[in-house]
Amino acid sequence: MENPxxxxxxxxxxxxxxxxxxxxxxxVKKGEIFAFLGPNGAGKSTxxxxxxxxxxxxxxxxxxxxxxxxxxxxxxxxxxGIVFQDPSLDDDLTAYENMEFHAVLYKVSxxxxxxxxxxxxxxxxxxxxxxxxxxxxxGGMKRRLEIAxxxxxxxxxxxxxxxxxxxxxxxxxxxxxxLTDVNKKEHMTIFFTTHYMEEAERIAQRIAIIDHGKIIATxxxxxxxxxxxxxxxxxxxxxxxxKVIREEEATSADRMRSxxxxxxxxxx
Amino acid sequence: MNTIYILWLRQMKxxxxxxxxxxxxxxxxxxxxxAFGYGFGSIYKKAGGGNYIDFxxxxxxxxxxxxTSIFSGIELIWDRQFGFLKETMVAPVxxxxxxxxxxxxxxxxxxxxxIIVFILTLIVGFRPQNIELLPIAVLFVGLVAxxxxxxxxxxxxxxxxxxxxxxxMNFLVQPTFFLSGALFPLTNLPPVMEAIxxxxxxxxxxxxxxxxxxxxxxxxxxxxxxxxxxIALIFLGIGSYLFEKIQx
Numbered sequence: 421m422e423n424p425x426x427x428x429x430x431x432x433x434x435x436x437x438x439x440x441x442x443x444x445x446x447x448v449k450k451g452e453i454f455a456f457l458g459p460n461g462a463g464k465s466t467x468x469x470x471x472x473x474x475x476x477x478x479x480x481x482x483x484x485x486x487x488x489x490x491x492x493x494x495x496x497x498x499x500x501g502i503v504f505q506d507p508s509l510d511d512d513l514t515a516y517e518n519m520e521f522h523a524v525l526y527k528v529s530x531x532x533x534x535x536x537x538x539x540x541x542x543x544x545x546x547x548x549x550x551x552x553x554x555x556x557x558x559g560g561m562k563r564r565l566e567i568a569x570x571x572x573x574x575x576x577x578x579x580x581x582x583x584x585x586x587x588x589x590x591x592x593x594x595x596x597x598x599l600t601d602v603n604k605k606e607h608m609t610i611f612f613t614t615h616y617m618e619e620a621e622r623i624a625q626r627i628a629i630i631d632h633g634k635i636i637a638t639x640x641x642x643x644x645x646x647x648x649x650x651x652x653x654x655x656x657x658x659x660x661x662x663k664v665i666r667e668e669e670a671t672s673a674d675r676m677r678s679x680x681x682x683x684x685x686x687x688x
Numbered sequence: 689m690n691t692i693y694i695l696w697l698r699q700m701k702x703x704x705x706x707x708x709x710x711x712x713x714x715x716x717x718x719x720x721x722x723a724f725g726y727g728f729g730s731i732y733k734k735a736g737g738g739n740y741i742d743f744x745x746x747x748x749x750x751x752x753x754x755x756t757s758i759f760s761g762i763e764l765i766w767d768r769q770f771g772f773l774k775e776t777m778v779a780p781v782x783x784x785x786x787x788x789x790x791x792x793x794x795x796x797x798x799x800x801x802x803i804i805v806f807i808l809t810l811i812v813g814f815r816p817q818n819i820e821l822l823p824i825a826v827l828f829v830g831l832v833a834x835x836x837x838x839x840x841x842x843x844x845x846x847x848x849x850x851x852x853x854x855x856x857m858n859f860l861v862q863p864t865f866f867l868s869g870a871l872f873p874l875t876n877l878p879p880v881m882e883a884i885x886x887x888x889x890x891x892x893x894x895x896x897x898x899x900x901x902x903x904x905x906x907x908x909x910x911x912x913x914x915x916x917x918x919i920a921l922i923f924l925g926i927g928s929y930l931f932e933k934i935q936x
Contacts, residue, residue, distance in 0.1 A: 472778050474936055497780040508771025512702045524694040525779035553705075 423486060425450040425577060425609050426471065431480035433466050440466040442633045444480070448626070450576075451607040453600070455614065455624035457657060460666040463633040464613050465505075468581055471611075472502055485576050498526065501570030502579040507562050511555035515546055515565050518554060519572060526573035533572075540568040544598060560591035567598060578602075580612035584619060596623055617654035627653075631661045691781045695789025696796065699760070703797045710804075717752045717805045721745070721812050724871060737873070743904070745806075745814035746825075746897040747870025753802040753833050754890060758861050760794025761840015765847055774936045787931040791837050791924065798833035816901040824909065825900035831916045832893035838923035845930035863888075870894050874906045889919045 424447035433441040441463040448454045458464050469475035471482060473489045473496055482489050485499040509518050516537065523533040541547040544564035554562065563583065570578055578599070584592045600623070602608050614620055620627060621641045628638045637644055637660050641653050648656040703710070725741040732740035767773040776786055806829070816822070843856055867881070868890035877885065885891045896912030899905025905912065 474774070474778060494780040497778055500778075502775075502778055504771050504774055506771045508775040510698065510702075510772055512705060513698065517698075517701070521694055521698060522775070522779070524690050525776065525781055527690070527780070 422450055423483075424448060425452075425485055426454075426611065427481075427483040428467075428471075429481040431467070431470065431482060432478050433463075433470060433475065434478045439633050441470070441477075441630075444630065444633070444635050446628045446635055446638055448609060448611060450609055451603070453603055453610045453612075453623055453625050455612055455620040455627045456630065457613065457617075457620055457627060458630035459661050462631045462661075462666075464630060465581065467630070468579060468611075468613070472500060472579060473497055498573065499575060500577040500579055501573065501575035503563070503566045503570050503581065503583050505581040505585065507559075507566065509554045509562055509566060509569075512553060514551050514553055515541065515557070516550040518565065519569055522569045523572050528573055536572055540571055541565075544568045560587055560594075563587060563591070563595060564598075567595065571602060574606070575608065577609040577611060580610065582613055582615065584614060584616060592619070617652070617657055621653035629657065629660055636660055691785040692789040692792065695776075695786065696793040699790070699793030699797055703800070710801075713752065713756060713801060714804065714808065716755070717748045718808060718812070720751065721748050721809060725812065739815075741809075741813050742815060742817075742902050743873075743898070744871065745809040745812075746901050747868070747894050748809060749802050749805045749829065750832050750868075750890060750893050750897060751865050751870055752805045753798045753829060753893075754836050754865055755861065756798040756801040757794060757833050757836030758840040758843070758856070760797055761791070761837050761842070761844045762847070762853065762856070763794070764790065764841060764844030765850060765853075768844070768934065768936060769849065773934075777934075777936055783932050783934075784928050787841060787928050791834070791841050791927065794837040794840065795830070795833040798837060799830050802829040802833060817903050818900065821900040825897055828893060828896045828900060828912070828916075831913070831920060832890070832897075835889060835893070835916060835920040835923060838920060838927050841927035842923060842930055845927065845934055864890050867891075868894050869906075889916065892916050892919075 426446075426448040428447065429445050431441055431444040432439065444463070444467065456464055456467065466475065470477050471484060471489060473493045476490050484496050487495045487499070489496040510521070513521065519537045519541065520533065523537065528536065538547065541550055544567060546561060546565055546568065549557070549561070554565065557565065567583075580599075584595065587595070596619075599610060603610055612624075624641065626638065626640055627644060629636050629644070637647065639647065644656045644660075645651065645653060648659045650656045650659055721741070721744065725744050729740040732738070732743070737743065764773070767776075777783065803826075816825070843860075847853070847856075867884050868888045869885055870890065874882070874885055874891065874895070892907065892912040892915045895905050895907050896909050896916065899909040899912065907915075
């Protein structure tokens, strides 16, 4: 039996007295599509940050592709691709230049860079727009470009943090069809978060639900529904996490977002 | 090496694409040059100082370098909040390389800006005396660009958002310019003022550039050069330390 591609054991992250993530354990098998769900402020982003080397855990172990993100950062970084919640493209560069920038950082060789960029941009149907500045792209096009970019170095795992937020159903469907395609062809593991439960139900093979920093349920969509005696994953989710609305404090990123709107107009 | 190059290239491309930004940033130096240069020119001459435009030009060149440099560093905040920095930081490259690439890129932009303003000063009427010292003048422009971009990186690593930007402009950047001797000679100043001008790194840049271009240096070119190098290295050091600590 192969080692799980992601193995998390008793993972804890404290900010002062507050435990954002406490004693979290789960595993993801290679080639699996795994959804990581939870209400706002449950600890999803903190967990993803620890998995992707952006934050060191307070205690506990992570093994990602048989490497420890806290110890061997570069090794881990080579093995995953990531699509962040906020667009992380450079608006003042073209689609091609964004791809090139990423490929150079991941030390993809010059020849491979060219063919891979072409293949991927064709794959997400952006090849004919390759020389256009990203600021002229729609939200859906940006997402597709980010996915293409995240795949350029052949990652074994792709992290997607709320990848479909603000996208229309057409674009969402399109996006998932690319992703499930790569998942099948290259046996690439997909780890994603979302607030759309029907999306998780349809796409994910296995799900973990986190709340107040703790994992409260894991299993396939069917198992979770059975466990909570509910008909939809949305109901299962609500029965596990309750119906109280979670308020999130505005972070500096939120403040910046509103400032950016002021400067550029809201065209995301 | 490739990492530093691609980060540098990114900044150059962005710079040359933003024509309105280039044009806009030339307005202030031209205004200063015309208003101060011609406004105070005759008084300065009567006081026995010689041609004020010649005296002022090196200060105005470095003013635009200063503003562009600090602003390049502070752009880090945008990159940081809007994911681009995040995307760079999850890549298998060291933070030191990222910091260096960004700083060198920003410094290059400020350097080019300085050269453009230099050409503008020539059009307005500035006449450098020692053409053979031009390479040294160019070196000073580059050094000042590097020093203040490194300072910008320090600020950009500490500030969480743009809220503090106004504070930095009013209490750091403006005083750095106005108290540097860019507009007035550093001799015969009141003692407090003299002390302040001596801790202002830009004073040494202006002095060195003035020395190279019109042969009037108060501290001497060699001393200016040494002090600028030391301060630039200190800022780079602090910058790379703080950049290492950034959490995204």
